[in-house]
Amino acid sequence: MAHALKIGIAGLGTVGASLARILNGRHNKLADICGRPIEIVAVSARDPDKDRGVDLSGATFYADPVALAREADIDVFVELIGGEGDPALSAVREALSRGCHAVTANKALLARHGVELAGIAEEKGVLLNFEAAVAGGIPVIKAMRESLTGNSITRVFGILNGTCNYILTEMERCGLSFEDCLKEAQRLGYAEADPTFDVEGNDTAHKLALLTSLAFGTRIAPDDIYLEGISNITIEDIRAAADLGFRIKLLGVAQRTDSGIEQRVHPTMVPKDSVIAQVDGVTNAVAIDADVLGELMMSGPGAGGDATASAVMGDIADIAKARPGHQHGPVLGRPAVHLETYERARMRSHEGGYFIRLTVEDRTGVFASIAGHMSDNDISLESIVQRPGENGANGDRKTVILVTHATMEASVRKAVEAISADGYLVGKPQVIRIERPES
Structure with missing residues (x-):
């Protein structure tokens, strides 16, 4: 069996702790599947003494995640810190620059710096995997980056934020206001104490920007997205939609037009009998329209420690299975230097009304x-x-x-x-x- 793949994890919150439990609890099974053991040899977190329900005594602790990325004896740097800037940015940049593979669940980081980081990874011949950054446990990144290579994608859209989908589902199911459903989502842990990033559509926009780049071969353009959240949706809107045969969902939509690429995030009415309308609660769904395949719809858990850790684990397993000298594919589907400049589509008639x-x-x-x-x-x-x-x-x-x-x-x-x-x-x-x- 090949030598162990050595992992450094920066960030031991819900996702990091869940990932560590998977790696420790299924050590032998993962070794058989991947052809080599996977070992956690270094970790970084704010509180080194917190009980996370997993034994990490064999890993070297680093107070500074950037130092871990720069100095630890690792093959893969796993970034689970969050945030579009430092320390996550500097840590991933350091890891890639020294020739380490990197895995991240950080959509904000990639939406802002993904093209730069992809360029470093490709120059160094290492992988930058980010399945967990979009739609949690749904393997949409792998599908778009690998499985749909022979297709030309015309549209990608979906429900990309579980918090918003839960709130809209509960407003319809219980007849409650947006404010009441938000409070319940916070009580259940589906929404943050400050839910603005989710309910105003920013989280969905970051994810959509990554899907757009993969779908159309363009540079990531998070600032060119029409953005509208769900905080202005009322119970009257929910009832009126039902009377007309619709349900309201927060959708992220990206599509190619004759004048460029259109990206938008906003509350949307969809027919009750459509597949996307049946996606309820914290579940996410992504639909892809392609010329050869037709329409592909994937749905599943979009957030939470286990769902996100599952996607991170899949990325690590892909790295473990790769053999020395293997030529890695481009991070964003095309080499970073060949990504096209994003051209925002001109305003046109909206077909749905x-x-x-x-x-x-x-x-x-x-x-x-x-x-x-x-x-x-x-x-x-x-x-x-x-x-x-x-x-x-x-x-x-x-x-x-x-x-x-x-x-x-x-x-x-x-x-x-x-x-x-x-x-x-x-x-x-x-x-x-x-x-x-x-x-």
Whole structure:
């Protein structure tokens, strides 16, 4: 049997501790599968004395993860610290620069510095694996980087944040507000004390940026993503969507158009009978549209210590199975130096149409005014629903729900602004895109 693969783990939180338990508890099985033992020889964490439920007494402790990456006698550096900057950035950079393989679950780091780090890895002839950075335990990175090599991908989209999917699922299931469901998600550990990064769509955007690069061979472009979170979704939106045959999901969508690549993250209405609509709770799902394969849908646990550790373990196993002299494939599907400059697509008509919810004063001429503003902006309406007296204590308000045919978002926003200027709108209007996946 080949010599042991020596691992250094930086970060012993939920994921790091779970990974250590897998490596220690399944040592013999992993050795058989990988053809060599895998040993943890160095670790780094904030608290060296914390009980993590796993024996790490045989590993050298480093207070500084950068020192571990630079000095430890390791073959693979596993970064589970988090954050787009230091110490994670410097530690991964050090490890790759000295010729160590690296494995990371850090989507924020890769979204900002992935092209640079990929370049270092390819120059040094080592691997930079990051399956756990997108969709937790779903093997979407390997599928896109290896299995779909013969395909031309036209679109990739999915539910990439378990916190948001849990909240939207519970709002529909229990009839509770966004705020109440968020509190429950925090109590259960699905949401952080400060949930902004998740609920405002930033986490999904980082993951989408990586999928976009893999799908279309472009440089990672996290700042070129239209971004909208779920904090403005109300129970009224959830109910209206159900009445119209839709469910609301936070989707990340990237697709190739004739003018460039479109990337967007936003709440989306999807038909109840579509596959993506059936993905509930903290589960993630990724769909890939390809010319040869057609549509591939993968779903599974998107977060949590065990799911993420499982993906990290898979990356380590791939490195353990590689033999000396083996030519490693490019980190992002294409060599970093050959990645194309990201070209943001021009605004175009959204084929799925839009859902617009307006709460208005119940007075003569309001409905005609709304219809007029839609017509003035060349917006064709698929359906109009009025709900008399739904929101006013004395029945003096109406909820008006409009579903448009394909149209430009700028036209929708302009029409809604004109309606607001007329003075009969109560509260903020709601505008949600509609997607109609093939399955």
